[in-house]
Amino acid sequence: MAGLACICQDPRSTRPDESMTSTKQKILSLSGITKTYPGVTALSGVSVEFHSGEVHAIIGENGAGKSTMIKIISGAEVPDSGTIEYESVVYEHMTPHLSRQNGIDVVYQEINLVPTLSASENIFLGNPIMRGLTLDRKEMSRRATELFERIKLGIDPKARIKDLTIPQMQLVEVAKAVSKIPKVLILDEPTAMLTDTEIEILFDLIRDLRNQGTCIIYISHRLQELSQIADTVTVMRDGQKIIHLKTSETSRKELISYMVGRDVAETFPERNIAPGETKLEVRKLSGNGIRNISFAVRAGEIVGLAGLVGAGRTELVRLIFGADPKSSGEILVDGRPVEIKHPRDAVEAGIGFIPEDRKGQGVLLNMSTRWNIVLPMLRQLSGRLMIVDRNRVDEICNDFKDRLDIRTPNMDQLARNLSGGNQQKLVLSKWVARKPHILILDEPTRGIDVGAKQEIYRLISKLAEEGYAVVMISSELPEVIGLSDRILVVADGQIAGELERPEFDQDKILNYAFVH
């Protein structure tokens, strides 16, 4: 973006737009960084250079390795191999203490402020100003006020954090980092929860810092922001660095193609699509950030919900399942309106739901494999005196163990000891065992290795062939495209676009998703 040149007032650079990377001083570089987690390679042989006085954006799909990279720079994770060079010193790995001491600061998506303290107190929480043995509250308050005025935060420094809105908290979080004048500032999706005016304040802040020589590493999903704020951009995909570009020399279209450009490695099962009667219909559903959404799913059909993180897909399916209260709208199952006020109403109506947060909401980690599988149908499996029929329970469990190839030594094994893929199979079996006709899946393959993914794809396809109506959220485009019969793109709490199978195209989906 040409406009960058006039905003940028870096004294060390006379031609700020062109020779960005060559004249700026290298401050941090990663070479050959590899990091694996059990079953997943998060980063493989990544080398990136970061320069002072530069805003360096990192983009990529979910799971591309962006957050692992941040963790390695901040010292939260130790790489398996590779080195980190910071201010000409080579490290095998960082530690959280070391990185902070050396002026590396991270602003995460989650708010890490103390809600009962004021904004100014929070700013100086880690490095208070002392006068002798006591806190110099006056000086802290004066400096905070000055800082807030300088960066035009529009927030009263004396206001308590818990009285602020979430976007305001986020800005205070950034201001806190700015007050330390870090050498490297990492921002993880800083605009995810901000509105346009606050984004402007944030961008001013970032430019100000950059002009003081800070290196800013900017993680974002919002491509349209990059031209406004980033000097260079690194594209990540599948744990690898794909390319490093100057923002002024690339386009949104090119970036998208780099982000998703893989040959679809996954194979998706062929399926005979013969959609039947309408199973699930949603009419003018609102609430929880969702505005007036209507759609229908037929028996034997897989409808994919695509969109960005935070677009409202999870909120939508939680409303349908009764996990959150809806403010208005109607839900019909088999053409009849059903009143869903609680998840158990949805279960009664024949809906199964696999939540996004597997460990927090899907699987019961401290319970055995057995009870995880039969939990929703315990009562059907019980006879006189509420006694659970263990023989039938074990029959069902063993059946699913074989059908889904659940790898567990026995049914007494606690769910926490199984791998992520096997845990997800438990959550799947828990619903399939109950034989619902409608299945809602929220990121069913997140954090699951390739082999287990294939089995889950196979099962989803098979269920659809058996006449299930399936709604599936996925942030992995190849997955949505490979499995769905129809794709609804959700953006900003609404359906931004609908695509039939012949029209499936990653660019089209992203274009709908990025409307802003």
Added chain:
Amino acid sequence: MKFMFFVKKLGILGILLLLVIFFSIASPAFLTVQNFINVIRQVSMLAIVGVGFTFVLIGQGIDLSVGSQISLIGVVTALLIRDAAMSPALAVAIGVAMGAVIGFINGILVTKMRINPLIATLAMLTILKGVSYIACGGMPVYNMPSSLKAIAQGYVWVIPIPVIIMIVIVLVGGFLLNKTYFGVEVYAVGSNLEAARLSGLNTDRIKITVYALLGLLTGIAAIIMLARINSGQPVAGTGFELDVLTAIVLGGVSISGGEGKISGAFVGVLVMGVLSNGLLLVGLGEYYQMLVKGLVLLTAVGIDGLQHKRSAASKAAAAA
């Protein structure tokens, strides 16, 4: 080291065996049939309430009001018999039902009103205590009929009636927790409330039931207490909630929910009973008992915590 291994392997049962061996050597009066029956009789109320408390704790709740419930139910039942001239049987039934109702209210407070269980039942503790003093004007209610006394002091063959009630309740409690869907649902609610809710369980109703069950059992214990001390005392249950909590946590019931067994809780209760009885027999009074019980709790829970930490550490090492 060998000792630690032994204790770890057997857990709380090991501690119980050690205590029995120790007191048998220390006092000749300890290992006799009569003393054994004594200990069991003394712990019967603790065990009865402990069964209900185990359900509540597994379901990730807590109820600090059980002591006050015992006081209030005792006072009210005594007043109904003495001043309202009610038949003892009906008064007892009303007393037991009162426990269930108070438990039900506790359940409503922590689910529908979303009050933290610690706070809700702390408030209930104070309220009930106040009500029991108001009801009797601070004076114990004497002059109970002899038929009531039989509940605590009668025998079937050689077994005291409270012990029979206790055995039935422990068995039924164990059955309910281990064999029925209700038991599995309580574990599910305690180990992951949101996952249980999203599996279609009526989590509020399960929690309320568990609190009402504890109230019901506390009502039964309150009647035994009333019969035993033969008067309605507004201080009868003071501190009882902490004794129960100590015993069942000692027995391996997790304070953070989702874990624990009736059998373990019962052994925990026995440890407390043996400690009280044994220390008394070797000549150490109530003050020493408090000291020792506190230390035993710290030791047992400390060993447990260390084990958890070590297994977590070894897991982390294996992952790295």
